[in-house]
Amino acid sequence: MAKVLVGLSGGVDSSAAAALLIEQGHEVTGAFMKNWVNAEGLPGDCPWETDLEDALAVARKLGIEFRVVDLIDQYKERIVDYLVEGYRSGITPNPDVWCNREMKFGVFLDYALEQGFESVATGHYARRRVLGNGQAAVLKGADPNKDQSYFLAMMTQRQVRHALFPVGEMLKPEVREVARRHDLITAGKKDSQGICFIGEIKMRDFIRHYLPDKPGEIVDTSGKVLGRHDGLHLYTLGQRKGHGVASPRDGMAYVVVGKDLESNRLIVGWDESGTTGLYARRCRVGTLSTINESFDRPMKLEALPRYRAKPEPCRIEPVDGGIEVSFSNSQRALAIGQICAFYDGGRLLGGGVFEEILE
Numbered sequence: 001m002a003k004v005l006v007g008l009s010g011g012v013d014s015s016a017a018a019a020l021l022i023e024q025g026h027e028v029t030g031a032f033m034k035n036w037v038n039a040e041g042l043p044g045d046c047p048w049e050t051d052l053e054d055a056l057a058v059a060r061k062l063g064i065e066f067r068v069v070d071l072i073d074q075y076k077e078r079i080v081d082y083l084v085e086g087y088r089s090g091i092t093p094n095p096d097v098w099c100n101r102e103m104k105f106g107v108f109l110d111y112a113l114e115q116g117f118e119s120v121a122t123g124h125y126a127r128r129r130v131l132g133n134g135q136a137a138v139l140k141g142a143d144p145n146k147d148q149s150y151f152l153a154m155m156t157q158r159q160v161r162h163a164l165f166p167v168g169e170m171l172k173p174e175v176r177e178v179a180r181r182h183d184l185i186t187a188g189k190k191d192s193q194g195i196c197f198i199g200e201i202k203m204r205d206f207i208r209h210y211l212p213d214k215p216g217e218i219v220d221t222s223g224k225v226l227g228r229h230d231g232l233h234l235y236t237l238g239q240r241k242g243h244g245v246a247s248p249r250d251g252m253a254y255v256v257v258g259k260d261l262e263s264n265r266l267i268v269g270w271d272e273s274g275t276t277g278l279y280a281r282r283c284r285v286g287t288l289s290t291i292n293e294s295f296d297r298p299m300k301l302e303a304l305p306r307y308r309a310k311p312e313p314c315r316i317e318p319v320d321g322g323i324e325v326s327f328s329n330s331q332r333a334l335a336i337g338q339i340c341a342f343y344d345g346g347r348l349l350g351g352g353v354f355e356e357i358l359e
């Protein structure tokens with residue numbers, strides 16, 4: 001039995017997590033993190049107020065204390081600035097992964113520890129195990145369709161030690177059943193989407209609010225001009241739609257295969273394996289973070305280059321500035337700034353940032 005602070009987002013997963021912790025006999029308090037206020041006139045619907053009401057209703061129903069923790073300034077500093085800076089410099093940031101390290105298991109965990117809690121619990125689909133050496137490990141969630149361990153790839157050992165993932169042992173329908181059994185208002189609520197905490201705002205609108213458009217040419221891989229773009233930061237490697245260049249080839253789309261920052265040109269090519277820039281087998285991953293062991297020797301592992309990717313066998317080798325990753329199969333659209341998560345079977349070892357795509 002422990003004193004646990006559970007992050008109640010107003011969704012079904014964290015509601016069920018709180019209910020399960022109570023069933024397990026823990027002393028549970030619920031908290032809603034206020035991270036984002038749509039005070040800057042951003043377009044889009046930001047449903048945080050409804051989420052807060054739902055979180056409060058769940059806490060009331062479960063008979064637990066409920067707090068609202070204001071982390072708006074920290075969110076601006078640690079996530080919004082990182083996002084804007086990332087897009088400004090031409091990379092593809094990953095706010096969802098950084099949110100876990102910086103917010104939920106960063107400032108929110110620090111708050112919890114200061115307030116006398118032992119752990120922070122969330123509704124993530126991932127499992128946690130205590131190893132023989134006293135360290136904690138993260139395993140993939142039991143529901144293969146829902147596994148969210150990818151998002152935890154940048155967590156530290158200290159953070160994992162103070163984390164609990166009660167729904168990670170269950171399948172999604174079982175989680176909804178827990179919420180139903182406790183008569184929680186969130187039992188039938190649909191899953192949230194969008195940038196971590198920002199709600200349903202489209203990333204494009206979000207970026208445009210902070211960074212001015214910077215139009216330039218769209219060219220093919222031979223340099224032929226095909227159209228115009230609004231700003232390189234608004235496009236992602238591998239992107240099929242939204243660049244406005246129609247393909248003359250039946251069943252073969254143009255996709256973004258590169259950005260030339262100097263000439264402000266967006267490069268598009270055919271969506272096929274031979275296209276330069278679209279597929280790569282080797283890359284350097286830096287800004288490493290590991291949970292139980294360090295990547296200080298050559299190892300054969302599996303990697304997830306993005307959420308919901310299929311685990312890819314790879315070999316890693318320490319190099320200056322991180323590790324060199326050689327995938328067994330070439331990978332489509334590895335984007336600088338995105339997170340690569342590493343696994344040994346079902347166990348999450350850690351992650352890092354794609355910093356250089358080699359070939």
Ligand SMILES: Nc1ncnc2c1ncn2[C@@H]1O[C@H](COP(=O)(O)OP(=O)(O)OP(=O)(O)O)[C@@H](O)[C@H]1O
Nearest residue numbers: 007008009011012013014031032033122123124192
């Ligand atoms: N605003 C928030 N306040 C408190 N905790 C939060 C908040 N947003 C997210 N969390 C915590 O982080 C977990 C994962 O967040 P994510 O946004 O991925 O939600 P989810 O998988 O849709 O889960 P849920 O159904 O609980 O919303 C949530 O289950 C919750 O415990």
